[in-house]
Amino acid sequence: LFSLLTKGYFLKVISSDNNALIFKSSASLVYMTPNLSPIFAGDLLYLHCNDSQDGSTAIWKFNGNKKNQSNTLKIAAASSKDSGIYNCISNGQTSDDFNLKVFEYVPIASLSITTGQPVMRKNAKVLLELTNDDGLEGWWCRVNRGMKTRTIKLKLNNKNPTSFTFETTELKVPETIYWCEKNNTSRSNQVVLRTTDNEVILEMYPFPAIAGEKMTLKCLVWGTKEVTKSVFYKENTNIMSVQGDTYNIPTVNEPGVERYKCKATYRYKDQTVDPHVYDSDVQDVPVHVCPVRAVLSDTMGCSCPSCDRQGSYMYY
Secondary structure: OOEEEEOOEEEEEEEEEOOEEEEEOOOOOEEEEOOOOOEEOOOOEEEEEOOOOOOOOOEEEEOOEEEEEOOEEEEOOOOHHHOEEEEEEEOOEEOOOEEEOEEOOOOOEEEEEEEOOOEEEOOOOOEEEEEOOOOOOOOEEEEEEOOEEEEEEOOOOOOOOOEEEEEOOOOOOOEEEEEEEEOOOEEEOOEEEEEEOOOEEEEEEOOOEEOOOOEEEEEEEOOEOOEEEEEEEEOOEEEEEEEOOEEEEOOOOOOEEEEEEEEEEEOOOOOOOOOEEEEOOOEEEEEEOOOOOOEEOOOOOEEOOOOOOOOOOOOO
16 A cells, blocks of 8 residues: 545545556445446446545435435445435545436347256356357456456457357355446346355346336246245245246336345155245346337337437348
């Protein structure tokens, strides 16, 4: 650590990430993890106030209005409603403005899980696939765990492939965020991987859920498919009991984040004793706003009425 005086402020280097220094001044500092650019609908973000080492609790303001009281502000599923000016107040000092802009459309590239689930056992691994129609030359991926972000180089076999599959490292922490980017201008969506010690896990399909569309919740058990009954809970309230492991929701309500869990009654193969009954972890289920989409007309015309401007077109 070192310090310096400039323009009357006392500054101290508190961290260095990818050769970018984060400075802490006498005023509170707002910084974001993971460090994404640009930010799209559905992204998971954390805004931090100061380094929080003195134990004080920060007060957050959004567009001048008090929003929350905590050292870290979580945005579980970003939308255009989250765009604006953020400030935090700590120890009587107000931070400079932190301007957050969330775009309503999806990234140009897609990152998806090909083997595994969004919730896995500790020390497990999953396979991720990055896809981009214009090729992957010049792309790399990043992995974020808490305050630390690491870069992953892609070992491409062909000159400019449109897809690439890679294996994650062992999942050892509660939450790991993967995404990929190129030249800090183009990027993929995030894939958020979580860990559990439980035998029972709650999964959602599709991931993420989209407001106004259907969603399926599944109560899965490691090591068996013999789930005879599942009970689903929303904010600790029993909302549905089904035979089997699947609960189909015809229409998801407004965008936001709601907390779900499930209880499974299940057996393992050749089990003769009474069935097991266990709960899953409580899981945040983000519901995203419907992203801006292209429209294909009866005459094969491609347009985007909701786009800020018309760009390139590609037919499949």
